[in-house]
Every structure is written in structure tokens, then in C-alpha cells.
Amino acid sequence: MSNDIRVNTEVVRGFIVYSRIVGWLLVAVSLIVLLAWVSAVAPLQMFALPATSMRAGAALAGVLAGGALLLSHRWPWSSFLLSLLLTLLAGCELLEFASGAKVICLPDLGGLLPHWPNRPPGKMLELTAVAFTLLGLVGMAVASRQVIWLREACALAVIAITMASIAAFGLVLAGTAFNLPLRMPIVTASLLLLLTLAWMASVPSTGLTRIVVADSPGGAFARRLILPALLLPSLLTFLFEMVQAWLGVSEAQALSLAAVVTGGVVAAAILWVAYLLDRSERQRRTVLALRTDANTDGLTGLANRRAFDAGLAQALRENEDVALLILDLDHFKSFNDDFGHQAGDDALREAGRLLHAELRPGDLAARYGGEEFAVVLVRSDAERVAQVGRRILAAFHARQWPNRPVRVSIGAALAVSGEAPAGLISRADAALYRSKQEGRDRLTMAADAPAEAKAPPLGHA
Numbered sequence: 001m002s003n004d005i006r007v008n009t010e011v012v013r014g015f016i017v018y019s020r021i022v023g024w025l026l027v028a029v030s031l032i033v034l035l036a037w038v039s040a041v042a043p044l045q046m047f048a049l050p051a052t053s054m055r056a057g058a059a060l061a062g063v064l065a066g067g068a069l070l071l072s073h074r075w076p077w078s079s080f081l082l083s084l085l086l087t088l089l090a091g092c093e094l095l096e097f098a099s100g101a102k103v104i105c106l107p108d109l110g111g112l113l114p115h116w117p118n119r120p121p122g123k124m125l126e127l128t129a130v131a132f133t134l135l136g137l138v139g140m141a142v143a144s145r146q147v148i149w150l151r152e153a154c155a156l157a158v159i160a161i162t163m164a165s166i167a168a169f170g171l172v173l174a175g176t177a178f179n180l181p182l183r184m185p186i187v188t189a190s191l192l193l194l195l196t197l198a199w200m201a202s203v204p205s206t207g208l209t210r211i212v213v214a215d216s217p218g219g220a221f222a223r224r225l226i227l228p229a230l231l232l233p234s235l236l237t238f239l240f241e242m243v244q245a246w247l248g249v250s251e252a253q254a255l256s257l258a259a260v261v262t263g264g265v266v267a268a269a270i271l272w273v274a275y276l277l278d279r280s281e282r283q284r285r286t287v288l289a290l291r292t293d294a295n296t297d298g299l300t301g302l303a304n305r306r307a308f309d310a311g312l313a314q315a316l317r318e319n320e321d322v323a324l325l326i327l328d329l330d331h332f333k334s335f336n337d338d339f340g341h342q343a344g345d346d347a348l349r350e351a352g353r354l355l356h357a358e359l360r361p362g363d364l365a366a367r368y369g370g371e372e373f374a375v376v377l378v379r380s381d382a383e384r385v386a387q388v389g390r391r392i393l394a395a396f397h398a399r400q401w402p403n404r405p406v407r408v409s410i411g412a413a414l415a416v417s418g419e420a421p422a423g424l425i426s427r428a429d430a431a432l433y434r435s436k437q438e439g440r441d442r443l444t445m446a447a448d449a450p451a452e453a454k455a456p457p458l459g460h461a
């Protein structure tokens with residue numbers, strides 16, 4: 001996959017900050033739980049109660065995982081090492097569960113610890129061990145900047161495990177007798193979910209997170225809808241269990257209610273997506289209109305001077321055979337004086353239309369200033385320039401002008417290879433001057449470019 005997506009830098013910054021906060025949070029919570037477990041200090045002991053809190057084994061794993069996340073940017077190899085330790089710690093616990101043999105003796109540290117009657121078990125639960133083993137792999141993959149697919153697969157697996165645990169906890173809260181064979185405490189599950197998302201957020205421009213940080217309508221949708229999509233099912237399940245318990249409705253009735261509300265939620269999500277699409281389309285059009293306005297002459301609708309300068313420079317950069325025509329309406333001052341400024345404006349508009357009509361799609365017609373116009377032709381030679389010039393003169397003649405005939409004088413020049421825009425303009429301008437001198441209403445081709453045409457621009461002739 002190419003890495004050239006445009007990312008929303010603010011979102012990326014936000015993701016990095018989020019991953020730091022979660023790293024610190026996890027280290028802090030894990031340390032408190034660990035301290036509570038090893039010490040016999042009574043007020044602390046409530047933090048070590050395994051019914052809701054993390055177990056000591058999980059807390060130790062949490063310190064490693066949080067530390068690995070915090071180090072991942074500055075010291076990737078230290079982060080790799082912590083993640084490796086985490087995988088070994090959680091992996092050994094898994095091995096113990098699987099084989100029944102003792103590999104790790106964290107719960108057996110009792111002899112060294114202060115006396116605490118009925119100290120809660122320190123060993124993390126099976127599911128927690130699975131999640132931490134996977135998270136260790138995520139951390140190693142992030143630190144080594146390798147095997148993105150493994151990182152993503154492990155992270156998604158941990159998200160699924162933690163979501164299932166949170167949902168199961170919700171059902172228990174709602175009063176439903178629900179016994180998921182493998183569960184982890186709600187605090188551990190929530191922290192692990194936050195941590196997994198933080199690992200993904202810590203490398204925002206790679207893997208699946210690229211979609212979420214993209215500076216595009218797709219990125220904007222994903223940012224807004226991913227979390228609700230993840231959390232809504234659990235929340236709805238929990239709510240329905242509560243409603244069922246409160247209202248005393250049957251399971252079938254609760255299920256129908258759930259179906260109706262889910263339909264409403266999906267419809268609301270669709271409306272939201274439609275609204276976001278519509279808004280982004282409107283923004284795109286506004287930007288386009290602003291860009292067009294910035295390059296268009298308000299009176300004639302042709303390109304303005306700014307667009308002309310850019311267009312000529314680009315044409316000279318990209319093409320060998322560029323020609324420039326500069327056109328100036330004849331005796332326009334007296335036209336204005338005789339018929340008024342308004343009529344003058346109308347004549348300018350009409351001149352713009354005539355020019356536009358005589359050109360090919362790739363050519364550029366611009367209002368150069370006042371009653372002057374400019375035309376840039378690409379893939380052109382002297383013959384084509386003469387042909388276009390003659391056509392323009394003929395079009396001015398053919399037009400039935402409302403007040404009195406408007407005529408135009410033209411000066412044209414063919415660019416020599418590597419010629420700077422100013423040099424070409426200067427030669428076309430000199431040719432235009434000759435057209436005026438020699439009686440107006442005509443086209444004059446500039447003399448060939450002087451040898452120094454390639455030198456930097458010298459200014460207007």
C-alpha cells in the first residue's frame with residue numbers, strides 16, 4: 001500500500017496525545033493496584049479486590065504495557081524489550097493455565113510480603129493473559145515497525161475480547177444471570193480496550209488507523225462513527241436488559257423492542273453520514289468556487305492576470321512550442337468617452353466572448369489589464385499564430401457592435417526554448433506597439449528572439 005495519504009495533522013496530534021495519556025493512566029492505575037496487593041495497608045487494600053479491579057499479575061503486566069507504550073516513540077528498542085517481557089510474562093501464565101505446571105511464582109511471593117490474611121489471588125485470569133500476550137505482540141510489532149498485519153490482527157483480537165468482557169459485565173449489572181466462561185474484571189477490560197486503541201493511535205499513519213486519520217470525508221466518517229459503532233451494541237444490550245427487568249416484559253417483547261430501536265439507531269447513523277457527506281460536498285464546492293474566483297476576471301469571465309502569469313509560466317515550463325498574443329482594443333478611450341463607461345464594459349465583455357470562441361480548449365485567454373487581453377497557445381507555430389490572429393480580427397469585424405465597430409490590434413511572439421515569461425511578453429508587447437504604429441486592426445509577429453532570450457527577465461519593453 002502506498003503511504004501517500006493526506007492525514008489530518010490535528011487528529012494525528014490528538015491521537016499521539018491520547019496514546020500518551022493512556023500510557024500514563026495505565027502505569028498509574030497498575031502501580032496503585034500492585035502497591036495495594038503487595039502492601040498490607042488497609043485503605044489501599046480495596047484497590048486490590050479482584051471482583052472489579054485488576055489482579056496483581058495483570059497490574060504488573062499493565063506497568064510493562066503502559067511503559068512500552070510511553071517509550072515507543074523515543075526509545076523503540078526499550079519499548080520492544082518491555083513488550084517482549086510482557087509477552088513472556090503473560091505467555092508463561094497462559095502456559096501455566098494450559099499445562100497446570102508452575103512457571104511464574106508471582107502469587108507465591110506471599111512469604112516475602114507483609115502479612116495480609118486472605119490476600120486476593122495475584123494471578124491474572126486466563127482471558128487477561130491472552131489479551132496481554134497479544135498486546136505484547138502488538139507492542140513488539142509497533143516498536144520494530146514491522147509486520148503491520150500481525151499488529152492489526154492482535155489489536156483487533158484484544159478489542160474483541162475486551163468488548164465481550166465489558167458487554168458481559170453490563171449484562172451482570174443489568175441483573176441478567178450471565179456467565180461468560182472466560183471473563184476479565186471490568187477495570188482490566190476497560191483499560192485494555194483503551195490501551196489497544198492507544199497502541200493503534202500511537203502509529204496513526206499506518207495500518208487501519210490511516211483510514212481514521214485521513215484528511216478526507218472517509219476519515220471524517222470513521223472518526224465520528226467508529227467509537228459509537230463499537231460501544232452502541234453493548235450499551236443497547238445493557239439498556240434492554242435493564243428495561244426488561246424494570247418493565248417485567250418477556251424476552252420476546254424485549255427483543256422486538258430492541259429490533260425497533262436498533263432500526264432507529266441505524267437510521268440515525270445513516271442520516272448522520274448523509275449530513276456529513278452533504279457538508280463535505282458543500283465545503284468542496286465553496287473551496288472550488290473560491291479558487292475559481294481568485295483566478296477569474298470579474299468583468300469578462302476570462303482568466304485574470306494572476307492566472308495568466310501562472311498559466312504562461314507553466315506553459316513555458318512544460319512545452320517547447322508556446323506562442324503569446326497580446327491584444328489591445330483600438331481607440332478605446334474615445335469609445336468610452338463617446339458611449340460611456342457602461343458601454344465600454346459591454347464591449348470588453350463581448351471582446352472576451354469573441355476571444356474565447358476562437359480558441360481551442362488547451363489555450364488560455366486572459367484579461368491582461370484594462371482593455372488589453374492575452375492569449376497563450378501551446379503546440380503552436382508561426383502559421384497557427386497567424387491563423388488564430390486572423391480569425392480573431394475577422395471575428396471583431398463580423399460582430400455587429402451596438403454603438404460603433406470595435407477593433408483590436410495584436411502583437412504575437414513565438415517562444416524560443418527556455419525563454420522566460422517576461423522576455424516573451426516584452427517581445428509580444430513590442431509587436432503590438434508596431435501594430436498600433438502601422439495603423440491598428442492588425443496582427444504583427446515579433447522578430448525572432450535575441451540570443452540572450454534565455455537570460456533572466458529584463459522587464460517590459
Ligand SMILES: Nc1nc2c(ncn2[C@@H]2O[C@H](COP(=O)(O)OP(=O)(O)OP(=O)(O)O)[C@@H](O)[C@H]2O)c(=O)[nH]1
Binds near residue numbers: 333343
Ligand atoms: N469601460 C472600461 N474602460 C476601461 C476599462 N479598463 C480600461 N479602460 C479604458 O480603456 C482606455 C484605454 O485607453 P488608452 O490606453 O489611452 O488607449 P486607446 O484609447 O485604446 O488607444 P490605442 O490603444 O492607442 O488604440 C482608457 O480610457 C481606460 O479608461 C474597463 O474595465 N472598463
